[in-house]
Amino acid sequence: MAEVLSNGDDNNTTVAHAFTLAEALEQLRQQTFDLVLLDLVLPDSNGLQTFADLRAVAPHVAVIVITGLDDEDLAVSAMRQGAADYLMKGRLDSRTFRRAISYALERSRFQAALRRNEEFFRLISENVSDLIAVLDEDGKRLYNSPSYKKLLGDPLQLVGSDSFEEIHPADRERIMEVFQHTLQRGVGVRTEYRMILRDGSVRFIESQGNVMRDGISGSPKLVVVSRDITDRKASTELLREALSDLKKSHEELKATQLKLVQSEKVEAVSTFAAGVAHEVKNPLQTIILGVDFLAGRVAADNPTLKMVLSDMANAVQRADSIIHALMEFSGDGRKQLRAENLNNLIQDAIVSTQTDLLNYPISLQTELADPLPLIELDARTMKHVFINLLLHSARQMPSEGGKIRIRTFPRKLNEPLVLNGKALHYFKPEDTVVFVEIRPRPNPPLEPADSSPPAKPPIKKENALGITVLKKIVELFGGVVDVSGTGDGEDAYTIVFKAAKANV
């Protein structure tokens, strides 16, 4: 044999001999061989045990078993246990011999490559934290990476088990659908579900499957790569909570800022009003003194002049009352935006106007909703707005007099507020708003009206100016005033405010 081998084309062959198994094992321990030609019958060993003992020392070396003619069964058994080939004594020719050796070496190299690949794959699968599973088309487990150990115990024990079993019952049906879908399409989608572990705890898992066809067995297999995202989900939840907290404080900050801006605005307007009032007083003073002088000197015996001067004096008085109102508005101290109940302010305003309203045949009728959401504003300023609106309403009444109805009520908006056909988008759906309505209800004329339309009381100049100022004041507090005719020549006022944040 050694001769055949050395005479071959391959000059690189080195041959070593051993006459007993013990000798062979000693050599195998000392150096690496590509191939062993092993007679199963040796002086110190016999039969399959010879092969087994050799394998134990050199698990990967290619072994060609040599047997006697009557021992073919033994040879086949050896091959089942990993022998590369067998040769029978007496049937050996050099060609068969060479070919057997060449095949065995080739197969050995191939197996070595396969082992390296397997080792490589094993290293990968043992070192990734991702969970890798291979399932058959029924969802039975064929392989689970070592990383499954933490979740489901020894991966080797999992082979053959149903991979849907540990999925949370609420998620199971959905995941089965995804599984089928993946089998049909070949490529799956990333899916989240819950897995119940043996100790009853629940983990959140994210998986994606892909179909793998190995070309040997016809049935498709699914490679599923998963990840335990429980911790990630928990931190996402924490993050979400923190974000929501942040949003909340941002909202609060914005509200505070708005309050400050409004405060500043009100303050600025107050200062401006005070300045204007002060500056207008001196020219008014000159006119008053001038009228007084002329009334004493020039007009004493001229009724026309007297009337002109009297009109001038009245005009000055009116201007003075506007200045007075401006100073009232500007106040002495800073404006304080506080959550106030409009009902209280209206009642205060009614008390303050009582003496003035004595001059008119007018009664006040109130319908004040209780409870009423609070409004953020400066109470003193707003009280004066109500006083002025009540006086305006009173002055507009015809000589027959009438009622002024004052109504307050809250409303939760379903859509942006519409006043007088105009949508006001500042008042949004879901906002709680408070309405104040001031409606004059004139008494019917004492004498039946003739065919010509009744003469409307002249609109006084002060009225127009007054309302403009009052509207601005209400706007400063985030409200709106709507003036609409009642059809009888009187104006009805509707005031709308957004409820303060705290009571929504």
Add this chain to the structure above:
Amino acid sequence: MRRKKILIIDDESSITRLLKLNLENTGFYTVREENHGAQGLSTARDFKPDLVLLDVMMPDMDGGDVAALFQKDPVLKRTPIVFLTAAVKKDELAARGNIIGGFPYIAKPLDVRGVLEAIEQNLDKAA
């Protein structure tokens, strides 16, 4: 009876002029007017008014400063001063009895009758 001498000090010349005309019109007063605080003081030393109508807010020297100078003058310190102010509302002033810090005040805009009343109340009230 000797006409009472009134000195008006206010930076608005139209006001001092018309107030002078109105007061003289009554026949009871001799009136002089000044539109600057400092000028008012020197006029007072010469004119020796029975009462001074003094505007609070003036550009060069305000009414408080002028009053302080009056207080320092041995002759003028006994002269009653009535302040004219645009900074306080009439009703608020009335609620305080028309007195602020011990001094009588009239709120602008003032009518002649109101001024006459204030003058009569404070004449001979020499401090």
